[in-house]
Amino acid sequence: MKNHYRQVLGQYPTGVSAVTARGADGTPFGLTVGSFTSVSMDPPIVGFLPAKSSTSWPKVRATGAFCVNVLAYDQEHVCRALSAKVEDKFAGLGWRPGPTGSPVLEGVLAWIDCRIRSVVEAGDHFIVLGDVVDLQLGSPSLPLVFFRGGYGRFSPGPLVAESVQNSGMLRLVNAVRDQMQMLSAELGVEASATGIVGGRPVLVASTWSPFSDRAAVRAGDRVPFRPPLAVPIAAWGTREQREEWLANAGPALEPDQRKRLEDILDATRERGWAISVRPDPPEHAISRMIEANDRLDEIGLGRFHPAAGTLGTRGIDARNLSAPIFAPDGSVVMSLSVSGMSSPQAGGRIEDVAGRLVEAAREAERVTYGGIR
Missing domain, CATH: 2.30.110.10 (Electron Transport, Fmn-binding Protein; Chain A)
Known part of the structure; x- marks a missing residue:
C-alpha cells in the first residue's frame, strides 16, 4: 500500500x-x-x-x-x-x-x-x-x-490568467497561446496578450519568463488603459474608449501631445499594427512613445509608407509591437504583442516582426471564429 x-x-x-x-x-x-x-x-x-x-x-x-x-x-x-x-x-x-x-x-x-x-x-x-x-x-x-x-x-509555456472564464474568450486565448509559442520560437521574442475582461484591459496570457524584466506583471493583472499601453484597444476601439485612453494620460498632457497621440492612433489603424515603449519612467513614457512613432515616419514605416525599416536603427525603441485581434462583429477584443526584439533572432527588421505578428493575429481569429477578415 x-x-x-x-x-x-x-x-x-x-x-x-x-x-x-x-x-x-x-x-x-x-x-x-x-x-x-x-x-x-x-x-x-x-x-x-x-x-x-x-x-x-x-x-x-x-x-x-x-x-x-x-x-x-x-x-x-x-x-x-x-x-x-x-x-x-x-x-x-x-x-x-x-x-x-x-x-x-x-x-x-x-x-x-x-x-x-x-x-x-x-x-x-x-x-x-x-x-x-x-x-x-x-x-x-x-x-x-x-x-x-x-x-x-518547471519550464513554463504561455501562462493563461485564471480570471479568464468566458468560454468565447477562452477559445480565443487558447488559439492565441499557440501563436504566442510560435512567435517566441521563431523570432526569439517574448509574447503577451491583453484582452477585454469585464470591460477592462487585462493581461490574459504571456510567455514572460522569470528572467524577463516584465516578470513582476502576472497573468490576470489589469493593464492600465493609458498611453503608452493598450494602443490597439484604443486605436481600434470605440470613440469612448479612445477618449478614455487619452484622458487617462493625465492633466499634464500638453495639447500638442494629445494631437500627436491622436495622429498615432490613426496611423496605427492604417498601418495595421502599433509600436510602443515601456511605461517606465512614467514621466517620459508619452514623449518616448511619440519619438518612437516619429522615427517610423523617418524610416518609412509611418502612416503612409510601406517601405522597410531597420529594427532598432538610430535609437528607435522597437521593443514593443502589437496587433489587434477582432471579434466576428469587427470589435477589437484583444491585443497580441511581442517584445525583446533587440536580439538577432528577431529578424532585424520592424516590418518582418510586425508582419509575422499580424499573421499570428489573423490566424488566431481564423481558428477561433472560422476566419472573419
Missing part, C-alpha cells in the same frame, strides 16, 4: 522549499519540504507539513519562528545539504538573518518569514501554520520541482 500510495501521489509535482530557523545561540538549522502552501491572504497565513520523524523540526518549533525559502532549479544542492545527516547542514551555504532572525538563503526565488501560529498532528506528519511577518521576491529564475521521486525544473 505504501509503495502504491507513493506512486500515485508522485504524479503530483510540488515545489521544493527550505524551512529555516535559528537557535538562541545563533546556530542555523532547517529542513526541506514539498508541502509548503498558501493558506490565507487576509490575514496572511502559510503552512507546511514536516514529518514527525524529522530531527530538525523540533528545533525549528522551539524558536517559534521560521522562514520558507523557495528554492530555484539550480539549488538542488541546498535541498540535499539540509536533508543530509550531518551536524552542520549550513556549511558552504550563504545566508542572512530575516526579520525574525531565521536564515534567508542566497539565490532563492522568494522567502516568507513567519511566526508559528499553530501545530496540529496529522498521521505521521504535523500541519504547521505560520503568520507571515515579511516576504520578498528573490533571484529571478525557474523553480526546483520534485516529481516522481526526482528533482527537476
Whole structure:
C-alpha cells in the first residue's frame, strides 16, 4: 500500500522549499519540504507539513519562528545539504538573518518569514501554520520541482490568467497561446496578450519568463488603459474608449501631445499594427512613445509608407509591437504583442516582426471564429 500510495501521489509535482530557523545561540538549522502552501491572504497565513520523524523540526518549533525559502532549479544542492545527516547542514551555504532572525538563503526565488501560529498532528506528519511577518521576491529564475521521486525544473509555456472564464474568450486565448509559442520560437521574442475582461484591459496570457524584466506583471493583472499601453484597444476601439485612453494620460498632457497621440492612433489603424515603449519612467513614457512613432515616419514605416525599416536603427525603441485581434462583429477584443526584439533572432527588421505578428493575429481569429477578415 505504501509503495502504491507513493506512486500515485508522485504524479503530483510540488515545489521544493527550505524551512529555516535559528537557535538562541545563533546556530542555523532547517529542513526541506514539498508541502509548503498558501493558506490565507487576509490575514496572511502559510503552512507546511514536516514529518514527525524529522530531527530538525523540533528545533525549528522551539524558536517559534521560521522562514520558507523557495528554492530555484539550480539549488538542488541546498535541498540535499539540509536533508543530509550531518551536524552542520549550513556549511558552504550563504545566508542572512530575516526579520525574525531565521536564515534567508542566497539565490532563492522568494522567502516568507513567519511566526508559528499553530501545530496540529496529522498521521505521521504535523500541519504547521505560520503568520507571515515579511516576504520578498528573490533571484529571478525557474523553480526546483520534485516529481516522481526526482528533482527537476518547471519550464513554463504561455501562462493563461485564471480570471479568464468566458468560454468565447477562452477559445480565443487558447488559439492565441499557440501563436504566442510560435512567435517566441521563431523570432526569439517574448509574447503577451491583453484582452477585454469585464470591460477592462487585462493581461490574459504571456510567455514572460522569470528572467524577463516584465516578470513582476502576472497573468490576470489589469493593464492600465493609458498611453503608452493598450494602443490597439484604443486605436481600434470605440470613440469612448479612445477618449478614455487619452484622458487617462493625465492633466499634464500638453495639447500638442494629445494631437500627436491622436495622429498615432490613426496611423496605427492604417498601418495595421502599433509600436510602443515601456511605461517606465512614467514621466517620459508619452514623449518616448511619440519619438518612437516619429522615427517610423523617418524610416518609412509611418502612416503612409510601406517601405522597410531597420529594427532598432538610430535609437528607435522597437521593443514593443502589437496587433489587434477582432471579434466576428469587427470589435477589437484583444491585443497580441511581442517584445525583446533587440536580439538577432528577431529578424532585424520592424516590418518582418510586425508582419509575422499580424499573421499570428489573423490566424488566431481564423481558428477561433472560422476566419472573419
